[in-house]
Amino acid sequence: MMTRDNYESFFLDYFGGKLEENMIDEFLDFLKQNSDLKEELRLFENIHLPEEQIVFSGKKHLYKSFPEEKSAYEIKAIALMEGDLKDDERDSFEVYLANHPEMQKEFDLFGKTRLVADTGIEYPDKQKLYRKSGSTIFMSWVMRAAAIAIIIWGVQSLFQSKSHTNLLTSNQKIVSVKPPFVAPEKEIESKVKSPLTESGEMLASKVNAKPKSNHKLTIPGLKTKPVTSNSVPERDLTVHEKINPMIASLEIEPIENELALPHSVNIEPINDTRHIMTVDEFLASRVKKAGGKGLLSANRIIRIGLSVASELSGNRLGYKVINGKIASLDFESKLMAFSIPLEKK
């Protein structure tokens, strides 16, 4: 029911077009009965607020980009930089960049983070780092085999030469201990004057030589006593004659046959100074023996080396040549024998 107490809300509904149809007759009757309010309704009709176009300028500052989105963008941007994106991913990201120019600037900044090495910086002590090879020696397997053979021969010849030296020394001792005929001093003097046998000459020379070596030594400040004949008991030299038979038995044995010398080594030329060559002469003779073809070829040098080793080892070390090339290395001794083929099959 429309009264003077609630007419304002009906007036607003009327202007707003929201007044119900069944109320319109009642509304018009109310205006007829209250003419003063009809004038007030006319004043309401003129009040109208114009629409203003006001835009908030700080709107972009209010935008928030979600961290996940930014993070995803940065991951994509860095992945593109690092070349980790597949073709389709790269294409879609480039499309995204094209649609978001504000992100392009960020992407350009990422591009600037790539570091470039300063080639002006150089390590100053490089010379100290260089090394010279010396510890490692590279040898072909042929040279290794030759080296092994030479070492084996060297070790063996070392033992041999020791035993050889021992035998020679004992031989010399035996010769020097050749039993002389020992006689009393009085007899010696008489024997010097009389014609002597071969053994007698040796003995005389030894006996005569004895006083020569018996020099008088005078040391200043040292008192010496003359040696009287009483202080030294006379030696009974006749006793030596009794042991002569034992020494004589050593003389009988032929010494050269006992020496275990290599069959190819001839003792006589070695002991004879006329046959001794210097190392240079020896090597020169072996080079001459190897021939002049291919003067400094590796094959020739190896052959010369092997022939020298062969000769020095008493032909224990040998080699076979087929078609001008060394086909195999051979080694033969009392302990072992082997052959190393050098030709590749």
Place this chain on the structure above:
Amino acid sequence: MNSKEYNQSVDLYSDNIYRFILKNIRDENHARDIVQDSYEKLWRNIENVNSEKVKSYLFTTAYHTMIDVIRKERCLTSIKDYHVPEETHDEQYSDLSEILNEAVKRLPEIQRTVILLRDYEGYSYKEIGDCTLLSEAQVKVYIYRARVFLKNYIGKMEVVV
């Protein structure tokens, strides 16, 4: 590898390793010592190192030697003397490379290492991981963080300039 290949590795990589170490620790004497030490170790293990892997061997050795040096230095440096990197930027920068160098100095140690190996030497994630004993995923994360840090630093400095 043989001595010839060893000497070639001196020609090829000593400068790179020196730069890498120098950028990381910014101490010429230490950088020299580390390079020399790395090559000394290589020479001792020359029989066991493949010539194709020598670069990786040298960088790995240099990196670990550098870590040892840094740890020793930290032990020797007292808290009072320890220099905390400043966040303010008073320096005058003339170009991008200077700004970038300054930014690299401020990177955390491991991030600096991985990004230097990546950009200076062009190493893959796996190679960096082998060198620094990190997984590929960790390497990626460190590179990502380093790039973001450098980007933000450059961005700020450009605004200031």
